[in-house]
Amino acid sequence: MTGNMADHLTLAFGLLGNVVSFMVFLAPIPTFYKVYKRKSTEGFQSAPYVVGLFSAMLWIYYALLKSNVMLLITINSVGCVIETLYICFFLFYAPKKARMESMKLIILLIVVGFGLIVVLTQFLANGVTRGVIVGWICLVFSLCVFVAPLGVLRQVIKTKSVEYMPILLSVALTLSAVMWFFYGLLLGDFNIAIPNVLGFTFGIIQMILYFVYKNKKPVIDEKVSRCEDKVAELAEQKLPEFRDQKIIDVVNLKALLHADIHPVFPQNGHKANHAVFEPQTLPNVPNCTIEVGA
Incomplete structure (x- = not known):
């Protein structure tokens, strides 16, 4: 491959990497639109955006x-710029506790972490050595970032649900990893190329899992369905008992009513044309007089 061809390919992959990475940076916009609509960050975390800002600063x-x-x-x-806007937006809508935790993470990672890397490499290394050290730091940190989705993959396999693994984001991350891998490879910079091998691998795994589980019924739903079926079965078993109990109660009530029938005669000695039934006082049954015509 000639030098000019290699330069053109490097430029092409770099430009494509810029375009795809820009799309990845814009991916959280729907999340922040939800935050804006609800006026609260609710269960969302600021860590991905703080880590994204730290990574961008480190690569610069x-x-x-x-x-x-x-x-x-x-x-x-x-x-x-984009990650800073996300963080500011998050801090504006976050409750006090989440805001304080985010500020601690920003101070720890951006101020202390990045500050120490810059200061130590400036004073303890020089020339090419400084670039090598910073390159290794970028390499290790990028590998850690690419390993992070393992938790999502485990959740997908466990729940058989791809709800929290959007396919478009997985495709964008995979394409980004491919572009930057070839960009680093053509430049001969393995600090750029090597982490993206892992990113490409995890991206392919995510897409495979998506197509495997996209039509599967989530495990949680199956458990809920089994629970509902069990409740319905128990209800059917109990229903005859309730019905028999009601019949027995009605029979007992009639027996009690007929047990204390006191015909009432008028004072003139003639039989009245009706009888008055005075039932026993029953618990939870109001006292009443039942008249039955002759």
């Missing part, structure tokens, strides 16, 4: 130490 610092990765600076600069 690495790119500034290199001489031929300008496209890495452009997309991560855009990423820094």
